[in-house]
Amino acid sequence: MTPKNNIIIGIIVALLVIASYNVDANPIDFVEGLPNLVIILEEIVAVEPKYIPTALWAMFETIQMAFIGTVVGIAIALPLSMLAARNLNSKFVYAPIRALLAAIRTFPSILWALLFVIMVGTGTFAGVLAIIMYTIGFITKLQYEAIETIDSDPMDAVGSIGVSKIQLISYVVIPESASHLLSQMLYMFDYNIRQTSILGLVGAGGIGFYIINYIKFFEYGKAAIFMLVVLITVLIIDWVSVKIRDKYIIKSQHGMDVPTK
Amino acid sequence: MKQIQMTTNPSFSLISTKKVIQMSDVWSSYDSKNFALEGINLSIDRGTIYSIVGQSGSGKSTLLKLMNGMMVPGKGIIKIDYVTPDMNNKKFKTMMHTIGYIPQSLGLIKNITVLDNILIGALPRLNKIQSLLKKFPENEVKEAKRILQLVGLTGKENRKVYMISGGEKRRVAIARALMQKPTILLADEIVSELDHVTAHEIMDLIIDVQKRTNLTAIMVHHDMQLALEYANRVAVIKDGKKILEIGVEGDNIVDFQTGDMTTEEIMEMYSDDPKK
Ligand SMILES: Nc1ncnc2c1ncn2[C@@H]1O[C@H](COP(=O)(O)OP(=O)(O)OP(=O)(O)O)[C@@H](O)[C@H]1O
Numbered sequence: 001m002t003p004k005n006n007i008i009i010g011i012i013v014a015l016l017v018i019a020s021y022n023v024d025a026n027p028i029d030f031v032e033g034l035p036n037l038v039i040i041l042e043e044i045v046a047v048e049p050k051y052i053p054t055a056l057w058a059m060f061e062t063i064q065m066a067f068i069g070t071v072v073g074i075a076i077a078l079p080l081s082m083l084a085a086r087n088l089n090s091k092f093v094y095a096p097i098r099a100l101l102a103a104i105r106t107f108p109s110i111l112w113a114l115l116f117v118i119m120v121g122t123g124t125f126a127g128v129l130a131i132i133m134y135t136i137g138f139i140t141k142l143q144y145e146a147i148e149t150i151d152s153d154p155m156d157a158v159g160s161i162g163v164s165k166i167q168l169i170s171y172v173v174i175p176e177s178a179s180h181l182l183s184q185m186l187y188m189f190d191y192n193i194r195q196t197s198i199l200g201l202v203g204a205g206g207i208g209f210y211i212i213n214y215i216k217f218f219e220y221g222k223a224a225i226f227m228l229v230v231l232i233t234v235l236i237i238d239w240v241s242v243k244i245r246d247k248y249i250i251k252s253q254h255g256m257d258v259p260t261k
Numbered sequence: 262m263k264q265i266q267m268t269t270n271p272s273f274s275l276i277s278t279k280k281v282i283q284m285s286d287v288w289s290s291y292d293s294k295n296f297a298l299e300g301i302n303l304s305i306d307r308g309t310i311y312s313i314v315g316q317s318g319s320g321k322s323t324l325l326k327l328m329n330g331m332m333v334p335g336k337g338i339i340k341i342d343y344v345t346p347d348m349n350n351k352k353f354k355t356m357m358h359t360i361g362y363i364p365q366s367l368g369l370i371k372n373i374t375v376l377d378n379i380l381i382g383a384l385p386r387l388n389k390i391q392s393l394l395k396k397f398p399e400n401e402v403k404e405a406k407r408i409l410q411l412v413g414l415t416g417k418e419n420r421k422v423y424m425i426s427g428g429e430k431r432r433v434a435i436a437r438a439l440m441q442k443p444t445i446l447l448a449d450e451i452v453s454e455l456d457h458v459t460a461h462e463i464m465d466l467i468i469d470v471q472k473r474t475n476l477t478a479i480m481v482h483h484d485m486q487l488a489l490e491y492a493n494r495v496a497v498i499k500d501g502k503k504i505l506e507i508g509v510e511g512d513n514i515v516d517f518q519t520g521d522m523t524t525e526e527i528m529e530m531y532s533d534d535p536k537k
């Protein structure tokens with residue numbers, strides 16, 4: 001370890017302490033709070049089993065919201081990403097679309113949810129709209145970047161046949177970037193389930209709505225049960241999407257690495 | 262192999278009246294400083310084979326890209342069937358449907374099958390609905406399978422392109438170009454890097470199609486001997502300039518344009534076996 005590195009580490013540690021003091025992050029509070037977990041555990045055990053179906057139903061509703069939001073969001077994002085890709089369009093097309101997308105991305109999903117709660121009232125619809133907006137902003141960027149990295153040789157070769165732009169997209173661009181696009185879609189769905197779980201905090205439906213209400217009324221046991229359901233669901237979905245990715249996507253991506261010559 | 266004999270008397274009687282490709286004082290560059298091509302003049306007759314030979318970086322690929330409208334020259338005039346090649350020109354874009362271009366990198370789509378790659382050549386013939394549904398009509402699929410057999414890829418039609426060999430990839434690219442029912446074929450070093458036997462097999466195949474369909478083929482080669490063996494004309498490019506054009510008439514070589522060097526000197530420079 002060089003003295004220079006020591007100084008850098010020293011500075012980082014100092015910043016950490018100062019920042020913690022400023023935001024009132026006290027490790028002692030954390031340790032003192034640990035016994036509270038035991039109380040919650042006791043409360044969980046005390047919760048009547050009849051709440052479990054409700055929790056599962058709320059989770060199912062959350063998954064449905066995430067699913068609709070992801071599918072509709074991607075359906076809008078895909079054509080947008082084609083328009084935003086620099087290798088497919090002139091500056092006059094991609095520049096304004098990119099600016100619009102950057103603006104959409106500045107909002108986290110919870111802020112979109114707030115906005116839509118104000119617009120269409122509380123409930124799942126506001127949540128779905130929020131997920132759609134977030135998905136558009138986020139996945140379009142991932143997808144146009146994937147499209148821009150595809151090999152220009154097949155594009156030039158097929159372009160030299162004089163095919164239309166739509167044909168170029170559907171016969172070259174999509175097959176060449178399909179594995180990336182697919183794995184991004186899976187990731188997005190996965191991520192949206194987590195996001196949707198908290199949108200209820202601002203009244204935009206889903207399981208988070210139950211959690212925040214139980215917490216408000218100090219029913220920590222019930223809140224914890226619902227949170228456990230989220231945890232387990234997310235773990236399962238994570239595991240399933242890893243399996244799907246391994247089976248269908250990694251294999252075809254491997255093929256893409258084989259050079260032509 | 263063909264015995265090369267030189268005749269000094271240039272015979273322009275070879276020139277037919279029908280010109281397919283004409284270039285007049287064409288200059289082209291990728292950046293503002295260096296010219297990849299400098300003052301190229303050439304004219305190519307319909308139904309002939311025109312070979313372009315030259316060292317690496319001399320501008321051969323650039324010349325082909327100008328012929329199919331992927332690039333436009335900085336200066337000079339190019340006419341393909343009396344139309345200026347330019348992707349953004351509607352009339353030329355229609356002509357591109359029947360200009361088969363095989364780039365040096367082949368430009369295959371790697372994670373679709375061999376057959377699907379070949380069918381790409383038929384894309385301009387699809388109507389909007391067929392194109393949208395990715396449904397090629399029965400006769401096109403049949404034609405693709407016929408060409409697949411012609412280029413010697415029988416049994417490989419359902420392989421993904423990343424699962425076939427380099428020589429097989431070249432055959433796929435040739436098949437895709439043939440699928441266009443081309444009137445002009447632009448082939449960039451499609452047999453370089455292949456063994457002698459395979460190179461001749463592929464060249465024979467192209468010549469066969471060329472004869473039957475009265476195709477005009479412009480082929481870039483690395484090897485002068487191979488170029489002479491198969492071409493009606495051979496142009497030699499050096500540093501972006503055409504330094505020699507020779508016609509091949511039976512066993513005779515006719516010199517059409519000589520620059521600073523004698524034809525023999527140039528031939529020696531670009532032949533694989535200089536003692537020949
Ligand atoms: N995309 C490009 N951008 C900038 N310069 C380029 C580009 N492609 C080619 N060049 C330059 O233009 C000149 C001619 O290149 P070209 O590809 O036509 O040569 P070539 O004769 O086909 O060579 P090779 O036998 O190696 O394929 C070279 O100096 C090369 O560096």
Ligand SMILES: [Mg+2]
Pocket residue numbers: 321322323365449
């Ligand atoms: Mg080249």
